[in-house]
Amino acid sequence: MNKEWKKEYEDGSYSVRTCGWSPPGDHPVGCGMKLHIKDGKLIKVEGDAEHPISQGRLCVRCLALPEYVHHPSRITSPMKRSIDDRGKDKWTKISWDEAWDIIVPKIKQLKADHGAESIVVFGGTGREACLYYYPLGFASIGTPNVCYPLSGWSCYGPRCAITDYILGAGYPEIDFAGTFPDRYDNPEFTLPKYIVEWGKNPLMSNPDGFYGHSIIDMMKLGTKIISIDPRITWLGTRSEYVCQLRPGSDTALAMAFLNVIINEDLYDHEFVDQWCYGFDELKERVQEYTPEKVEEITWVPKQTIIDVARIIGQNSPTAIQWGLAVDENPNGVQLGHALLSLAAITGNLDVPGGITLGAPAALLGKWRVETRSNLSEELWDKRIGAKEWPALSTAMATTHPDETLDTLETGKPYKLRMGWFNSSNFITATCSAQPDRWYKALKSLEFNVVQDCFMTPTAMAFADIFLPLPTFAEHDGVVITHFGRNPVFLGAMNKAFTVGDCKSDIEVCIELGKKLHPDMWPFDSVEDFFSKQLKPELGIDFNDLREMGVYQPKYTYRKHEKGLLRADGEPGFNTVTGQVELTSTLFEAWGDDALPYYKEPPYSPISTPELFKEYPLILTTGARTFTSFHSEHRHMPSLREITPDPIVELNPETAVLLGINEGDWVDLENMFGKCKMKAHLTPCIHPKVVHAVHGWWFPEKPAEEPSLYGVWDSNINKLVPHKHIGKLGFGAPFKQMICKATKREA
Amino acid sequence: MSSNGLLIDYEYCTGCHSCEVACKNEHNIPRGKWGIKLTEVGPWKLTGDKWEWNYVPVPTSLCDLCEDRVGKGEKPSCVHHCLGKAMEYGPVEELAKKMAAKGKKMVMFVP
Incomplete structure (x- = not known):
């Protein structure tokens, strides 16, 4: 075994062993790889054959990592823009100090004038930020309003909550x-x-x-x-x-x-x-x-x-x-x-x-839960939608996503004034329903901060301050599968090199936290932070994990027989x-049936037969491709070469009736919205069903409003309604809507 | 002339494209060209519930079976990164024996 995490070569180049987690790439899968660096540049990524799970294999998203990290349009220093110029490509590079000098007084002023609850932190799907956007809200900024904007919290949260209530266990x-x-x-x-x-x-x-x-x-x-x-x-x-x-x-x-x-x-x-x-x-x-x-x-x-x-x-x-x-x-x-x-x-x-x-409490999750202690009961009670949706707010520490849009639109129960978008590009068809409605509503915010690696449609529309994120190859961190809710292993993410002047999620949490709530952030450094998380639970510090590369906790089967699931x-x-x-x-x-039951989708041939005559296809969305993680990767040449266009799949029988051929551009439309996709005909889909992909924007299209990189062109979430959710507040119809498909002229 | 080949088990090639991108990285191959390129047959229905849908990556004239890597004792880049572990490199005779032993959905290339 050749496990050293850093290796230097005679020509001055070196390689660093690390485990991946978006940005960019994927959920906390933690695939093992070796990054080869020469003259400060990532020149090659090679799968780590000694990694127990990925065993040398790598998907195209990590293989294309050099394109991502050294992409010419990557943003690598903080930027500011005048509020009057939102939606315009009019940015000024600034230092981190200047960024903090704008952000910190603004947060203090909003808290003093309107209460901390006037600030909302938005999170996205699956990136490393998923561990940090809660503490960023609760303990760095001090707001109870942390929002995952996807209608009905329709990703992972419902499964975790159901498991919590039915099994009393992790994932x-x-x-x-x-x-x-x-x-x-x-x-x-x-x-x-x-x-x-x-x-x-x-x-x-x-x-x-x-x-x-x-x-x-x-x-x-x-x-x-x-x-x-x-x-x-x-x-x-x-x-x-x-x-x-x-x-x-x-x-x-x-x-x-x-x-x-x-x-x-x-x-x-x-x-x-x-x-x-x-x-x-x-x-x-x-x-x-x-x-x-x-x-x-x-x-x-x-x-x-x-x-x-x-x-x-x-x-x-x-x-x-x-x-x-x-x-x-x-x-x-x-x-x-x-x-x-x-x-x-x-x-x-x-x-x-x-x-x-998994155990009921997430591994390394204690600190995240404890950051809530920064908020008074009175403030915590102001969390949007928490009282109305107890089944959601008991398991999830966030706002209710649909209520958050309602609050933005109505100013009730109070006006939201500042948004912090942490790795969330949700006006693109990712984690929101009716993104065009969110777009209008979000315009009411007085001040916005966006953290990301690239200028996204969401950042172009709203950011007053843009804070650049490093990729996983450029900072120290820990990747933990299933976000700690059923950890198969922990992997060390090792900083291999530096691109520009970026700060990771945890670096931003600590720096901002020390300025606003220093008692919540007793950490000298990122390494110190991770060691303080790891040591009490696993007995190792960050450097030990670095040396090990991967740590696999011991698994015990049949925990219910051994008293390992209950606190008592x-x-x-x-x-x-x-x-x-x-x-x-x-x-x-909580007012629902104690037993499972079937309920028709809100729109379907059976629940809305009249509408189905006008929109005679069942629309399902969001299947993944190998070449992108949600809205990431659309500007990576080698990946775009493989997947150039947003695709709708239709059965050939249906396509014939509609006069649609392979490769035609097609309008998909229903009573909520419309978008265009390229047709792919396949017998693998039922003649009455179409499937459309998510996450599409076009970095090659004009950046400024109204285009916003063509974000509205192929935005399938425009066809998914707001607040058509289950009785307990979970679940929206992203995979069972209705629509019609017509061939686009020219 | 090579006596080594690439064995592909297309029962388990999932069409992930890792071989294509890994090869391009290794050999610095520009857009529009490939050292190995995925092909797709299907999907179409055979009978009943059975479907034909296979991916087979095909090496091109740009493939040198990763001479440099193999010389250092490593696997060709496509084989190393294949998500389905559906590719193998080795002497043709050995690979032929493996093909026969599995007995279905195997193909060997000598690029």
Whole structure:
């Protein structure tokens, strides 16, 4: 083993071993790589063969890292712009000192005149900032309003909250032997017989830190796949079964699986008797969801439903991997509840080869939670939407996203005056519904700060101060998979070189924090900060982690039997009843049904048949590609060469009826908005369904308003409505809208 | 003339393009040209629930099987970075044996 993190060569060049996390690239997947630096420039990225998870492999986004870090349009020093020039490309470079001299008095003045709650911090999806935008708000600035603007908090948060309420555990992830240095060979590990991919395509998305191609590793060893997806994906063509369901009908399908498994007595009686609460009620409820009835709802043939249910019931271990489709659905809480119930009653929770569970408290999460102590009760009570949506605000420390837009638009219950956009480009089709409505509403803010690596449409529209972020290759940090909620490993992010005058999220938190709330920031340096997080929980400091490269915490299966899930040390789950709540005590207390149920999407052939005549296609959005992470990477030449355009997928039969050919530009339109996409015809999508990608803007188009890099041209989120969310406040219809498609003239 | 080849298991080539970009980095190949290029067959329906959909990366005349890397004891860049671990480099005879042993969805190139 050749594990030194930095190696120097005779020609003066050197290499640094590190683990990746966006910006740019991905969720906290922490892929291992060696960065080769010559004359201060990153000249090459090579996958680290000694990394236990990625094992030398790298996706195109990291392979193209040199293009990103040395891109000519990268912003590498702070900039200011007059408020009158918002939307114009009229920037002046400034020093960090000058930036702080503008920002700090402005925050103090707003707090004094209008209260700290007049400031809102916006966060984005999946980047390193996801760990830091909360402390930035609570402890550096001192506001209770930290906002993830995606309608219904429709990404990861709902799954975490559902798990918290139903299992009292951290994030459930399929077992891929990630915590074992010897991986699949470890004697404690059992290969899953089946993996059920539910509304997820991990090969491209590497969700939350799960290394997507582990699926391929396990398929080679013998694991079989069941794909639950409206599209036949490439993985679907390698699956034993595909349930090609109608978008948004997922909960009905999950209930039908439960129906077959319970009625055919295929469930794990011992687990149900000992560890589950409310089985009889669930048994009664699922009687409504017969395979016959659910075939009508979902389009999945009755026999396929029965076959797949039997496979899940009769093959242990079977691991269910739930995807974004659980979150981006107003009926998603019920879907998540049904899927956890399915895993529980089949005995697949926290067993080798089944679904692993994180501890209730996130690893390295203590500090983040404690930063809230900077806020008085009175101030915390002002968090937007918290009282109205207790099911959301109990699990999430943020505002309610939809209420935040309402507040911006109405000035009620109070006026928001300052926005801090931390790695969030959400007027692009990323983490907001109705981004054009947000765009208008955000214009009311008096002062905005944006942190990013490039000038984005969002920054061009709103920033008064732009603070440049370094990439993961340019600063020290720690990457922790699943944001600590089920950590497979921690990886050292090592500063390899410097580009310009950028500061990382944690550097900005500490610097600003020391100016405004110094008692909350007792850290001498970034290294000191990380050591103080690592030492109490793992007994290592930052330098130890650097030397190790990757730290894999020991995993314990069947934690509920050993008293490892509950604070009182008793066996069981960390829920109200101490059991897996097949019948939820909390959902009922919050005014929803205690049991899962199917509800039609807000717009569908069944719920809005008249509208469906005008908009006769079901629109699903947001599937990932290999070449971009949300709105990143559109200006990387080698990646744009692979994926040049935003794509809508249509079935060839549908395309013929509409006179659309491969490669035509197509208008997608519904009652909320319109955008254009390039047609790709594929038989892998149902004739009544179209799929459109997200995240598109065009760095080559004019920067200034009204263009904003063409941000409105192919912005699919304009077709997704505001506040069409579930009863508990979670889930918006990003994957089950309706629309029409027409060929664009010229 | 090389007696070494590239073995590709197209049951598991996921179409990720890593081979293309890794190769371009290694050989400094400009846009519009490739040392190895992904091809796609399908998707189309065979019968029932079965589908044909395969990716196969094809090395071009610019491929030298990473002579320099191999000389240093490393794998060719495409093989090293392949996400599906669906590529292998080695003597043609050895790779042919592996093809026969797996018995399906294998192809070998001698670029």
